[in-house]
Amino acid sequence: MRFYRLLQIRAEALLAAGSHVIILGDLNTAHCRIDHWDAVNLECFEEDPGRKWMDGLLSNLGCQAGSHVRPFIDSYRCFQPKQEGAFTCWSAVSGARHLNYGSRLDYVLGDRTLVIDTFQDSFLLPEVMGSDHCPVGAVLSVSSVPAKQCPPLCTRFLPEFAGTQLKILRFLVHHKQDPVFKQSVLRLGKQTQVQMHQNKARVRSTRLRPNQTGSSRGQKSLTSYFQPSSNRPQASPNLELPSMGALMTPKTPEEEVMAKVVEGQVGASEAKDEKEVQTSFWKSLLGGPLPMPLCGGHREPCVMRTVKKPGPNLGRHFYMCARPRGPPTDPSSRCNFFLWSRPS
Numbered sequence: 001m002r003f004y005r006l007l008q009i010r011a012e013a014l015l016a017a018g019s020h021v022i023i024l025g026d027l028n029t030a031h032c033r034i035d036h037w038d039a040v041n042l043e044c045f046e047e048d049p050g051r052k053w054m055d056g057l058l059s060n061l062g063c064q065a066g067s068h069v070r071p072f073i074d075s076y077r078c079f080q081p082k083q084e085g086a087f088t089c090w091s092a093v094s095g096a097r098h099l100n101y102g103s104r105l106d107y108v109l110g111d112r113t114l115v116i117d118t119f120q121d122s123f124l125l126p127e128v129m130g131s132d133h134c135p136v137g138a139v140l141s142v143s144s145v146p147a148k149q150c151p152p153l154c155t156r157f158l159p160e161f162a163g164t165q166l167k168i169l170r171f172l173v174h175h176k177q178d179p180v181f182k183q184s185v186l187r188l189g190k191q192t193q194v195q196m197h198q199n200k201a202r203v204r205s206t207r208l209r210p211n212q213t214g215s216s217r218g219q220k221s222l223t224s225y226f227q228p229s230s231n232r233p234q235a236s237p238n239l240e241l242p243s244m245g246a247l248m249t250p251k252t253p254e255e256e257v258m259a260k261v262v263e264g265q266v267g268a269s270e271a272k273d274e275k276e277v278q279t280s281f282w283k284s285l286l287g288g289p290l291p292m293p294l295c296g297g298h299r300e301p302c303v304m305r306t307v308k309k310p311g312p313n314l315g316r317h318f319y320m321c322a323r324p325r326g327p328p329t330d331p332s333s334r335c336n337f338f339l340w341s342r343p344s
Contacts, residue, residue, distance in 0.1 A: 004053045015071060015111055023072065023109040026089075026133060029054060031074065034084060035104040037327065059112060073115040075108045075122035075138050088124055092132040095324030099333055100126075108138040118142050295321040297335025304341060317341035 011021045029050035033039035045051070059070040080086060090102035108122055121139040128135050155161050292301040302319040319339040326333025 001049055001053065004050065008053075008057060012071060020114045021072075021111050022114070023107070024136075026106050027054070028105055030103040030105060031055075031058070031107075032077075034082070035086070037085075037087065037101050037103060058109065069112065071111055072109045073112055075110055075115055075119050076104075076124065076136070078115060078119070079122050086124055087126070088136060089133050091325065094334070096326065097126075097132075098324040099326030099330060101324075101326045101333070106133055106136045108136055110138075114140075293319050293339055295319075295335055295337035297321060297337060298323065302337065302339070 007023070011023060014021050027050075029048070030036040030039070031051060031054045033045060036042070036045075039045050057070060057072050059073050076086070085100055086104055087100060087102035088104050088106040090097035090100070094101075096102055104124075106124075110119060118140045119138055120141050123137055123139075125135040125137070150156055292303070294300060295302050298321065300322060303322040304317050304319055307313045307316045307318065318341055319337070321334040321337045323332065323334045
């Protein structure tokens with residue numbers, strides 16, 4: 001509400017100075033019941049402070065003059081006064097955009113004279129994705145005329161947008177240190193240096209000198225790792241092994257082909273059996289997630305959600321209908337199924 005009041009003061013000041021004003025963007029308030037899908041079920045809809053502020057800002061007579069003329073006009077309702085389902089914001093968590101279950105929070109407001117004289121159209125773009133809001137726009141019949149000077153509050157007068165490169169010294173601030181804090185930092189630094197010297201001396205004392213390790217354990221060359229080991233038993237040169245041809249009987253080409261086929265089938269069978277044993281083992285060890293329960297309204301698998309609201313149920317899991325949120329009268333929208341998940 002403080003933002004609303006400041007916005008109105010600034011806009012009315014510009015109007016009083018002879019300028020035209022357009023307020024464009026997300027005002028985070030659905031003005032009328034037609035701008036909110038579930039306004040019927042909301043208690044004290046018109047009593048909301050944001051809606052009362054918009055009632056005092058906007059003219060409720062469209063483009064027609066009336067007894068009590070307010071400074072601004074909602075351009076979309078000026079051209080589409082009775083259009084239902086014209087929403088610009090939907091809940092991304094519940095998938096409400098799929099069934100157009102939302103509200104109109106984004107506006108193109110213009111001062112009364114500007115809207116009546118120059119506005120030709122005002123529109124919404126709900127088919128443009130990428131956010132929980134959709135773009136809004138308007139068509140004006142005006143020509144661009146350069147101003148003699150920029151407004152005093154224009155961003156070009158801010159240091160960040162002055163067009164000159166800022167020095168890094170501008171981001172640094174002098175900080176006066178407490179003398180006691182400075183002495184404690186120096187004392188801690190000295191203790192750290194003493195500890196480092198002690199650690200280095202301890203490391204030097206634990207290292208072995210070359211004369212203590214023996215001269216035989218010098219640095220080895222790379223070829224020494226590829227020489228045959230001296231402690232490996234060597235075969236006697238006089239021992240003669242029987243030839244493989246003497247032990248095996250010759251086979252015909254048909255027998256060799258059949259032997260290879262049998263060996264391949266046996267190997268494939270063993271590999272398949274081993275894979276099945278491993279699969280059954282892991283299935284018995286890791287049972288996997290339990291099947292999702294079916295919702296009562298559509299008999300479809302639910303989705304699991306987690307309670308994020310502070311309270312005794314914070315962190316608990318529950319199941320609900322997986323369909324997007326929509327009007328209660330729409331059978332294709334989410335049903336009211338709810339089930340707590342059993343603790344594992």
